Amino acid sequence: MNWTNRLSQLALVALLLVSCTTSTNPSLYPNPSAATSTFTVTPAKIDSELDIQAIQKIEGEDSQIKYADRADFSLPYLSDVSLSTYETDSRYYTLDDQTHQIIAIEPKNMPSGSEGLSMQELEKLAREMIALASPEINLDTLTPKHGSKIGTYFFHWEDRTRSFVEGDRSYPCAQVGLTGKGELLNYINTLPMSR
Numbered sequence: 001m002n003w004t005n006r007l008s009q010l011a012l013v014a015l016l017l018v019s020c021t022t023s024t025n026p027s028l029y030p031n032p033s034a035a036t037s038t039f040t041v042t043p044a045k046i047d048s049e050l051d052i053q054a055i056q057k058i059e060g061e062d063s064q065i066k067y068a069d070r071a072d073f074s075l076p077y078l079s080d081v082s083l084s085t086y087e088t089d090s091r092y093y094t095l096d097d098q099t100h101q102i103i104a105i106e107p108k109n110m111p112s113g114s115e116g117l118s119m120q121e122l123e124k125l126a127r128e129m130i131a132l133a134s135p136e137i138n139l140d141t142l143t144p145k146h147g148s149k150i151g152t153y154f155f156h157w158e159d160r161t162r163s164f165v166e167g168d169r170s171y172p173c174a175q176v177g178l179t180g181k182g183e184l185l186n187y188i189n190t191l192p193m194s195r
Helices: 003-019 032-038 049-059 119-133
Strands: 039-042 066-073 082-087 091-096 102-107 147-149 152-158 173-179 184-189
Touching: 049 082, 049 091, 049 102, 049 119, 119 152, 119 173, 119 184
Parallel strands: none
Antiparallel strands: 039 066, 066 082, 082 091, 091 102, 102 184, 147 152, 152 173, 173 184
């Protein structure tokens, strides 16, 4: 495994988690050039049966799931969050070590954005992904903030009843990014990490 590439991928997860919030205080977030320093990689193996079961709900029980690495999130406002990353043939999964909830899903090979499905069809796919990855989330109780950018679509729901960062106006969220064909670009769930 190329650790430089994995660190870059972990930095991307960190940036996606940060982008999932809507803070009005930019000093709370790291700049992209410092993103690789926000993680400490520990080569210890943490094969958690609960993590594997969560991934199997999406990939299927016969899927090959292997532990990739452990990342200790060391952003100032999430210093107590410990994440583990697993990989399957086609995706990386990042899970919270304490709750065993899926925090992020990224494809190994990023699909290209293109048109094909309607916004309603894409939102239905996003809702299905959230229901599969995090069945405890009730999207009807969250505030939608959807968007699109050059053939990519982001379905974003925020919990505006609590803060992601205490004392700030950032909100925990669930987000699914899809191409116009419905291919997964990313899945982010910061709801379990809110304070």
